[in-house]
Amino acid sequence: MQPSDGPTLLGVDVLFVATLLSGVAAFAVLLAVYAIMTVRDPMAKRVKALNDRREQLKAGITASTSKRRAKLVQKSETADKMRDFLSSLKVLQDEQLKAAQIKLLQAGIRSKDWAVAVIFGRMMLPIFIGGPVLYLVYGTDAFADWSPLKAYGLVAMTFIACYKAPDIYLKNKIAKRSDAIRKGLPDALDLLVICAEAGLTVDAAFHRVARELGRAYPELGDEFGLTAIELGFLTDRRAAFENLAMRIDLEAVRGVVTTMIQTEKYGTPLASALRVLSAEFRNERMMRAEEKAARLPAIMTVPLILFILPVLFIVILGPAACSINDALLS
Template sequence: MPSPLFFLCIVVMLAGLVFAAKGVRLSLADRRLEARLSAIAPSATPGGERFALPGFIAARGRDRSELESRLQLAGFRDPRALQLFVGLRIAATAGSALLVMLLCRVAWGGWLARPLLIVIGAGLVYVGMKQALYMLASARSRRVTAEFPFLIDLMLMMLESGVSLDQCFRSIARDEQVAVPEHGPLIGLLIADLDRGMRYELALDRWAARVAISGGKELAALFRQAMFQGVELAPALREFAREFTQRRVARAREAMGGITVRMVVLMILFFMPALFIVLGGPPVIAIFDTLRGAGR
C-alpha cells in the first residue's frame, strides 16, 4: 500500500503542473496583447522595428525608473534612450574587461592572470557610466534652473505689455531662442504640439515633463489656471522668479561650501606631510644621532 508521503508528492506534483499550465497561459495571453498593442501603436523606431534589449540585461524596477528620470533630466527625450544607455553601458563594461584581460596577457602572460583587476576595471566602468549620466543631468538641471528667472522676467514683460500667453510662447519660440538657449527649444516643442492640434493641458504637461526639474509641473499648472480659470498670472510668476533665484543662490552657496571642503582635503594631502617633515625631521635626526653615538 502506498505511503501518505507518496500521495503528498503526487498532490504537489499535480499542483505544480496546474500552476505551470496557468503560467504558460498567462504568458501567451501577455504576448498576444503585446502583439496587438504593437500593431495598433506606432513603432518607436524607424522602419517599424522595435528596439529592445534582452530581458536579462534590461533595467528593471527602481534602477529603471531612476535611469529614466535621469535621462529625461539630462535632455535625452528619445523613447529608446533607456535601451541605448543600458546597451552602451553593457558594451563599455565588456570592452573594459577585454582591455584589462589584454593588459594581463601582455604584462603577466595570461588572459586571467589578475582576475580581481578585471572585475575591478569592469565594475568601475559600470558604475562610472551611471555617475556620468548623473553629472550630465545635474549640469543640465543647473543650467535650466539658472535660466528660469530670466525666462519668467521675459514672459512678464510680454504679458504686461498686453500680449496673451499663447502669443508669448510663440514669440519666445520664434524670436527669443538665442536669449533662452535651454528653454527656447522646449517652448518650440510646446508650440509644435499645439500646432498639431494637441490640447493645451496635454501640451503643457509634456512641456513640464521635458523641463524635468522641480517647479516645472507647478508652473504648467499655473499656466493652465491662467488660461482656463482666469487666474492673474503676473504676481504668481514673480513668486516663481523669486523662488528660482533663491534656488540659484542656494546652489552657489553649496558650491562655495564644496570648494572649501576640497581645499581642506588638498591642504591635508599636500601641506600637512611637508609640515610634519619640517617640524619633526630635526628631532628625529637628533634622536638617531644620539642613538648612533651611544652605540659607538
C-alpha cells in the first residue's frame, strides 16, 4: 500500500477517515429518510381488517364451521396432551395454573389452554435449549479456553433465562397493554360521566364507551365491552367489576372498580365520583409527561458525550492538528 500524499494525523490518512465518516453520515441520513417516509398509521391495519371483514360478510363469505371446529379441537388436544404430561410428572398445581391464567388475562390472551403451555414451556425450554448448551460447554472443546467460572456462568444463565422466558414475555406484554389502557382511561371515564348524566345504565354506559373507544384504544374497548357483557348476564354485578380489576394490572383501574362497587352498594352519584377520578388521572398523566420531559436532559448527556462532542472536536481541532503535524514533519 503506497503512502498517501494527503494530510495525516498520528499516521492515519485524514482524507480517508473523512470520506469514511461522510459515507456513514450519508447512510444514516438515507436510513432516517426511509424511516420517516415509511411511518404507518397504527390504526390503518385494524381499519383495513375491519373493512375486509365487512366486505366478506356482505358477500356471504364466512369461515367454514367444520374448519373452526377442527381448529379448536386440535388446540384442545394439544393442551390436553401437555396437561396429561405435566400431571403425570406431578408438577401441575392449581395455584400455579390459576396464577398463569391471571397473567394471560392481563396480557390480553383469553384462552385458558395457554396457561398449560406457559407451565410446559418453563419446564421444557431449559431441557431443549439448556441441554445442548450444557453439552457444548462440557462435552466438546468449543469452550475449552474458557475458565471454569465462565463456563458455569454461561450454563447457569442459559438455564435461568430459558426458565424465565415465558414469564418475561408475559410481563412485557402486560406492561405494554397496561400502558395502552392507561393512556385511554381518562377519556373513557369522561365518556362514562357523559353516559351516566344522560341517564344510561351502567352496563349500557360501558357498552357505549367500548364502542366509541374501540378504534382509538382497542385494548380498553375490549375490556369495557367484556365488562358490559358480564354486567348483563352475571347475577352478582360486583363480580363483573372485580373481573375487570383482575384482567387489568393497574392501580387506576382498581380505583375505578372500587368506586363503581361503592356506587352500586350505597347508591351514591356515579357521575360526580367518576368526574373526580377522571381529573385525577389526567393530572397524573400530565405529571408523568412532565417527568419524562425533566428527565430528557440527563438522558441526552450520554449521547452528547459519546457522539456529538467527538465530532465537534474533530471538526474544530482536526485542521489545526493536521497543520501542526505537517509543520513538524517538514
